[in-house]
Amino acid sequence: MSLAAHITTTVGTVTIDAELTCHAGETVALLGPNGAGKSTLLAAIAGLRAIDDGYIHIDSTSVDEPARAIFLPPEHRRVGVLFQDYLLFPHMTVRQNIAFGPKNLGIASEGAWIAALGLTDLLDHKPNELSGGQAQRVALARALATSPRLLLLDEPLAALDASTKQEVRAELRNFLQQFQHGTVIVTHDPVDALVLADRIVVLEDGRITQEGPTAVVAREPRTEYLATVLGVTLVRGVAKNGVIACDAGGELITSVETDGTVVAVIRPQAISLHTGKPEGSARNVWRTSVTRVDAHGEHVRVDLAGPPPLSAAITPAAVAELGIAPGREIWASVKATDVLVHSA
């Protein structure tokens, strides 16, 4: 186990109370909105702030445990940190930046990463001569040069522009698959979490609201925040005989016989819109009005008043054809099989 922690601490008005584990070779994404306490957790694990209660074990060694009066300062933790804006030392060359850690620890530099990350030709450059993607790789090599037992990445792609983000994300994924120790990534971008992590831990307002394997969390979001960032709609309600009585009003027919309190996930693409009452196989058909229309890349998101309130994603051509605008009365339909039900 690279990391086993139960962290209790307070920052401003947010009380953080979270259990976090990370196995060797595993990449865990800490996903959550800004101000949820993600970076605070990272700072605590790195030793840049002390926790109020609980424990942090790295490689089975306790590094912070108030009850036992244990606090290991950051320089003794062997935790590699990749900071959001990289924080390369501006007065040192790339080579000196990378050599800084091993020199402090009196160990031989773990130089294999320099070539692996394609930095051989950049060693004599100063940080201000690097592109965003290069700076990120240098910061990664610098963190890895100390042979850390745990790697922490704080919003590793946030400082990059959209065009390089994609490429760097793929490189980072490649690297993380080779890395033998545990990695914890803090991010507010669901794409980072989906692409990079084996497991996602959702942190909201200092608490863990959901965690599980990436594929499961992506398929079954249980919180409104997660559903929103994943671009799906979450409907809560009580199911009986295949029909959900939604908490926000209305009913949804499903294809499964789950009873009790449920959350249903509906992808916006699964909802069809019609000018007249549709004839077809869709089991859920209702008349509603449009509350909001938003362009989202290649599709247009149409919020419906309900009940239940849902969002549909359609093409710009369909928007024009159906004459969609806020306030427009419209028919909506969704197949029972597109209502993905999970017991809450």
Place this chain on the structure above:
Amino acid sequence: MRTSNGQRQRERHHKRAQAQAPSLVMVLAFVALAFLLIPLAGLLRETPWSELPELLASPRAIEALRLSLVSSILAAAVATILGVPLAWVLARRDFRGQRLVRGVVLLPLVLPPVVGGVALLTAFGRRGLVGQYLYDWFGIQLPFSTAGVVMAEAFVALPFLVLTVEGALRGIDPRFEMAARTLGAPPRTVFFRITVPMISASLVAGIVLAWARALGEFGATITFAGNFPGVTQTLPLAVYSALEVSRDEALALSLVLLAVSLTVLISLRGRFLGSRS
């Protein structure tokens, strides 16, 4: 030619729009500038240029020059060794009475130097607060010695260094220091390998300012250390003494100080007190 004529016309046109400063302000601004420049012109006009090498080679001048250089460099070193840590504490730590501490640090900036000299006497004089023990236990006597000159100069120079360095420290992101900690650097290494190099430009500016202030020190020095040629008579003191016997010598020594001041000012340019242009 047509374009350059047109350009000139446009410039005149734009100037008309800018000429909104009341004429009284313009006149007073000019008087202020003249007030600063005319004394310098006077100094330059009366400087005995032809006898300058001879005057500066007089034993008194050479002694004063040597003493001034040695004591001001030592004072700048003392101010740096003590001032950088103090600036770090002020910039990086929050503690009760911080404002009071900063006030104490700034005090020598506004305190009349002669009062500083009297204060140093009461502290380090032979019967002073600390001085009596220095004398009784170790036989150390600071007033009226070259060491006393260094102390007086360091006393007035310290705030310049602290202010400049504290400003620079506040300007760098403390997360660089955190990053260094995660790379295995203990606080001491962080301080010397990350913090100090990152403020090097401002640190140099602060040292030069402190040194220039030490070089020009008069009031505290003459009060605490006296005016003994070869021991405590620095350049400014020598100027003062020379004025009574040889006006030409005073002028020559003044010119040296003026030249040093101008050099410092030019070399620091936009870096005055840590603000970059």
